[in-house]
Amino acid sequence: MSFPKENLEREKITLHTMINMYCKKSHDSTNQSCSECMELFKYAEERLKLCRFGEDKPTCEKCPIHCYKPEMREKVRNVMRYSGPRMIYSHPIMGFRHLFKQLKKTKNFEL
Numbered sequence: 137m138s139f140p141k142e143n144l145e146r147e148k149i150t151l152h153t154m155i156n157m158y159c160k161k162s163h164d165s166t167n168q169s170c171s172e173c174m175e176l177f178k179y180a181e182e183r184l185k186l187c188r189f190g191e192d193k194p195t196c197e198k199c200p201i202h203c204y205k206p207e208m209r210e211k212v213r214n215v216m217r218y219s220g221p222r223m224i225y226s227h228p229i230m231g232f233r234h235l236f237k238q239l240k241k242t243k244n245f246e247l
Contacts, residue, residue, distance in 0.1 A: 143191045144184050150230050151180055154219035157226065161218065176211050179204075195238050 159165045159173040169177065183203050187193050196204070196212070204212065223231030 143193060144187070146233065147193070148181055148184055150223075150234050151184075152177055153227055153230060154215050154223065155180075157219040157222060158215040176208065176215070179208050180212060195234075197238065 155173050155177050156165075156169055159169040163170045163173065165173070168174075184193075186203070188201070189199070193199070196202075202209065220231075220234075223234065225231075
């Protein structure tokens, strides 16, 4: 598996992996995510494409702009709560990259 160098592409792949992990456990999905989880991923992917910070984007948790609808933000939080700790074991490189990005000091963004 090759890892993309671009921040947004890497974040999209990480998010897709986390949603799949969550869906397999929570919705008893086998190979593909259920329609609810696919909808969540498509929504998140669109938010990433439209992000005004581009490649300098911080993690959503540290972002000064909350661009997700409240119900979608809650769904993503649930995914992160479940998948985040498990990423270190099942996808260690992705998991550690995501963890380091969260710990990294964010830039002061102009709104």
